[in-house]
Amino acid sequence: MKGISSQERLRLLYLAVFLSFLFCLLVVRFYQIQIVQGEKWRQIALSQHQHILTEPFMRGSFFSNTAVKPGHPEESQPFVLDVLKYHLFVDPASIREEVRPQLALELEARLGGEKVFPELQKKSRSRRIAQWLDQEEKKKIEEWWGRFCLEYRLPRNAIFFLPDYKRSYPFGSMLGSVLHTIQWEKDPKTHQGVPTGGLELMYDSFLKGKPGKRLMVRSPRRPLDMGKVLEAPENGADIYLTINHYIQAITESELVKGVQAVGGRGGWAVMMDPSTGEILALAQTPNFDPIHYADYFNDPNLLEFTKVKAVTECFEPGSILKPLNAALCLKANEELAKKNRPPLFLPDEKIPTSNGWFPGRPFPLKDGRVHRYLNMDLALQKSSNIYMASIIGRLVDTMGDLWYRQALADIFGLGKKTNVELPAENPGLLPTPGKLHPNGKLEWSLPTPYSLAIGYNVLVNSIQIVRAYGILCNGGYAIQPHIVQKIIKTLPDGRKEQLLDHTHLQKGERLLSREVVDTVIRGLKYTTKEGGSSKRADIYGYTEGGKSGTAEKIVDGAYSKTHNISSFVGFAPATHPRFVLLVSVDDPEAKWIPGIGKQQLGGASAGPIFREIALKALQYLGVAPDDPYGYPKGDPRRDPEKADWAREVEQLKRTYEEWNGP
Amino acid sequence: MRQSLLQIGFVFFCIGFCLYSYLNEQNALTRVKMQLPQKEKELQMIREEMRRLSYQVDQFENPSHLIEIAHRPEFSHLKHPALKEILTVPDEALASCSD
Numbered sequence: 041m042k043g044i045s046s047q048e049r050l051r052l053l054y055l056a057v058f059l060s061f062l063f064c065l066l067v068v069r070f071y072q073i074q075i076v077q078g079e080k081w082r083q084i085a086l087s088q089h090q091h092i093l094t095e096p097f098m099r100g101s102f103f104s105n106t107a108v109k110p111g112h113p114e115e116s117q118p119f120v121l122d123v124l125k126y127h128l129f130v131d132p133a134s135i136r137e138e139v140r141p142q143l144a145l146e147l148e149a150r151l152g153g154e155k156v157f158p159e160l161q162k163k164s165r166s167r168r169i170a171q172w173l174d175q176e177e178k179k180k181i182e183e184w185w186g187r188f189c190l191e192y193r194l195p196r197n198a199i200f201f202l203p204d205y206k207r208s209y210p211f212g213s214m215l216g217s218v219l220h221t222i223q224w225e226k227d228p229k230t231h232q233g234v235p236t237g238g239l240e241l242m243y244d245s246f247l248k249g250k251p252g253k254r255l256m257v258r259s260p261r262r263p264l265d266m267g268k269v270l271e272a273p274e275n276g277a278d279i280y281l282t283i284n285h286y287i288q289a290i291t292e293s294e295l296v297k298g299v300q301a302v303g304g305r306g307g308w309a310v311m312m313d314p315s316t317g318e319i320l321a322l323a324q325t326p327n328f329d330p331i332h333y334a335d336y337f338n339d340p341n342l343l344e345f346t347k348v349k350a351v352t353e354c355f356e357p358g359s360i361l362k363p364l365n366a367a368l369c370l371k372a373n374e375e376l377a378k379k380n381r382p383p384l385f386l387p388d389e390k391i392p393t394s395n396g397w398f399p400g401r402p403f404p405l406k407d408g409r410v411h412r413y414l415n416m417d418l419a420l421q422k423s424s425n426i427y428m429a430s431i432i433g434r435l436v437d438t439m440g441d442l443w444y445r446q447a448l449a450d451i452f453g454l455g456k457k458t459n460v461e462l463p464a465e466n467p468g469l470l471p472t473p474g475k476l477h478p479n480g481k482l483e484w485s486l487p488t489p490y491s492l493a494i495g496y497n498v499l500v501n502s503i504q505i506v507r508a509y510g511i512l513c514n515g516g517y518a519i520q521p522h523i524v525q526k527i528i529k530t531l532p533d534g535r536k537e538q539l540l541d542h543t544h545l546q547k548g549e550r551l552l553s554r555e556v557v558d559t560v561i562r563g564l565k566y567t568t569k570e571g572g573s574s575k576r577a578d579i580y581g582y583t584e585g586g587k588s589g590t591a592e593k594i595v596d597g598a599y600s601k602t603h604n605i606s607s608f609v610g611f612a613p614a615t616h617p618r619f620v621l622l623v624s625v626d627d628p629e630a631k632w633i634p635g636i637g638k639q640q641l642g643g644a645s646a647g648p649i650f651r652e653i654a655l656k657a658l659q660y661l662g663v664a665p666d667d668p669y670g671y672p673k674g675d676p677r678r679d680p681e682k683a684d685w686a687r688e689v690e691q692l693k694r695t696y697e698e699w700n701g702p
Numbered sequence: 703m704r705q706s707l708l709q710i711g712f713v714f715f716c717i718g719f720c721l722y723s724y725l726n727e728q729n730a731l732t733r734v735k736m737q738l739p740q741k742e743k744e745l746q747m748i749r750e751e752m753r754r755l756s757y758q759v760d761q762f763e764n765p766s767h768l769i770e771i772a773h774r775p776e777f778s779h780l781k782h783p784a785l786k787e788i789l790t791v792p793d794e795a796l797a798s799c800s801d
Contacts, residue, residue, distance in 0.1 A: 109785060110785070111785070111790060112785065112788065112790070117760070118760070121753070121757065123753060123754055123757050124750040124753070124754065174754075175750075175751070175754065208757060210757050210760030210761045210764065211760070211761075211764045211765070211766065212764065212766070214764075214765075214766065268739065285765055286765045288765075289764075289765035289766045289768075289769055290765075290769065292766070293766055293769055293770075656769075659781070659782045660782050661785075662782060662783060662784050662785035662786075662787075662788070663784070663785070664784040664785070664786055
């Protein structure tokens with residue numbers, strides 16, 4: 041056998057070196073891909089097999105005030121909450137052309153008419169074909185899909201569900217105009233709901249949450265709803281309102297019935313606790329239904345019902361301003377007494393009321409019927425325009441226009457916002473001496489005080505009225521009407537953080553003395569009794585007080601005799617009132633009711649609504665009847681001798697007859 | 703010699719048994735850890751289901767609906783009690799009674 045020659049050895053060496061060199065290149069390339077570019081290729085691989093999905097969060101809820109009965113709190117009750125629903129998506133790119141028609145038919149049959157086929161034709165990896173499906177619907181579709189994708193050999197994740205929270209209203213349209221809602225389509229970038237108005241808009245920054253992140257793996261075998269949560273979603277803060285759901289339901293149902301009964305165009309009601317300023321109910325009819333919000337914003341005729349009329353609608357209050365004027369006159373008496381000057385008037389003083397001529401007025405003021413003489417209690421009972429104008433005339437002659445105007449603004453807040461937590465509050469208008477209207481005429485002229493005396497020439501909103509009467513009912517102290525009691529956020533670790541606390545809001549500074557408010561309250565008790573203008577507001581079994589008002593609406597630039605805003609504002613029980621309640625009816629039908637009188641008057645149209653709401657609310661609140669004999673004729677519990685205020689009413693009647701004849 | 707072999711065998715047996723137990727335990731732990739995400743998901747689903755049912759109960763217990771059915775003759779005997787008719791017993795008193 042021959043040995044290997046040196047030339048062949050050299051060739052072998054060269055071959056070995058060359059192969060080694062190739063191997064080294066391989067190692068270097070391996071190092072480059074695996075080590076130097078390793079992170080880059082890992083990211084590419086991850087993005088092909090995994091992606092990050094947004095995990096939905098729950099927007100904050102609104103809760104009812106379930107602690108209205110002292111010492112008897114109930115379980116928390118939401119007005120609105122987010123409920124988990126599912127959106128159905130399809131991945132058209134992973135579905136073969138020939139299967140699409142059959143798939144579309146099957147899905148359309150299950151989704152109740154949603155057009156699916158056009159979506160399957162789109163060049164996309166993700167098309168939404170149904171929204172807001174609930175758990176049962178999702179389960180049925182998944183069961184069907186399990187069989188379908190096997191039969192037609194489609195990837196299991198060709199259709200997939202994404203969870204989302206839908207704003208839901210267990211009580212339907214209750215408190216709709218106050219709460220409002222969020223639009224069906226959320227902001228695609230931030231995943232936040234877009235509020236339509238009301239408290240959803242006012243407190244959007246508290247209600248918003250933060251979406252989380254979930255890691256999803258693309259795999260034909262694994263459905264897309266499994267994955268690891270990388271970042272937990274952060275839910276929005278919950279808002280606890282002062283409004284009680286049961287009292288709200290009472291107010292809404294009685295308001296609807298009452299407004300329909302008098303043929304009104306609409307109406308609203310506000311109930312407030314005078315000692316704390318908590319608004320217990322805020323209703324209006326027609327109401328705003330948040331579930332069908334789009335109908336309201338797309339119809340100009342329905343747009344007005346998206347606003348909270350109690351804050352946006354200003355009206356001339358009419359006679360309901362008279363008790364406030366009486367209170368100011370009594371306050372003026374106290375100020376005069378401090379200066380050792382004689383009082384403007386005395387509540388029991390016999391004041392002539394047959395002459396309705398006042399300085400600057402082109403026409404005389406008139407009462408419902410001619411009264412020769414009245415005192416304060418009689419004037420409130422009969423709602424006398426001439427009496428009120430007389431004492432206000434004395435007020436401005438003694439204290440001046442500016443004092444009167446300041447007192448209305450500073451004590452009762454007329455012309456100023458109440459700062460209740462609702463959007464678009466209209467502060468109304470209180471004329472100012474020396475200021476001009478847009479038409480160039482003076483806001484305040486010679487006859488202005490006499491108009492203000494009877495509640496004209498001033499615009500107020502309902503919250504201002506309720507606040508003003510609240511001051512009379514709580515002993516004369518300032519209060520802040522409010523709707524939000526507290527805001528609480530639940531942190532991801534389960535701890536609760538209080539972001540806002542209004543539970544400490546109680547009475548503020550003293551604005552009127554005890555004597556002044558007691559005197560006015562006493563006068564207001566007569567109005568709902570025999571001889572009063574608001575007998576239909578008498579709450580059977582309970583004591584109450586209040587005042588009706590009928591303001592003529594301005595139609596075609598002039599006051600109308602047939603179009604009114606008729607109101608009644610009252611409180612119950614008369615001593616330590618549990619609430620103040622204002623009911624306003626927009627444009628009740630003008631007609632004569634035998635035995636009652638003109639239906640369009642406040643006492644006849646709004647008074648009965650007040651009575652029904654107040655009676656049911658007092659029963660719900662557990663307030664024991666404090667007038668056990670104050671029932672209507674025919675009721676076996678009635679005793680006209682023992683009923684509350686019976687003797688006082690009889691005495692007042694005798695006084696009236698003595699001064700004016702039977 | 704035989705005894706030494708037996709001793710060595712026994713030691714190896716013990717080591718092997720301990721190793722086997724350790725690995726068995728680790729496997730059991732891993733099985734439980736693998737189940738955790740599924741359990742979390744199920745817990746979340748149960749919570750959501752509770753929320754949905756609570757919503758349905760609220761819909762039925764809508765106060766407007768309750769006010770409506772309160773007018774029916776079969777419920778006419780039901781009244782809201784006055785606060786003074788309700789006796790409240792503090793939790794502390796209940797706890798002391800049970801002691």
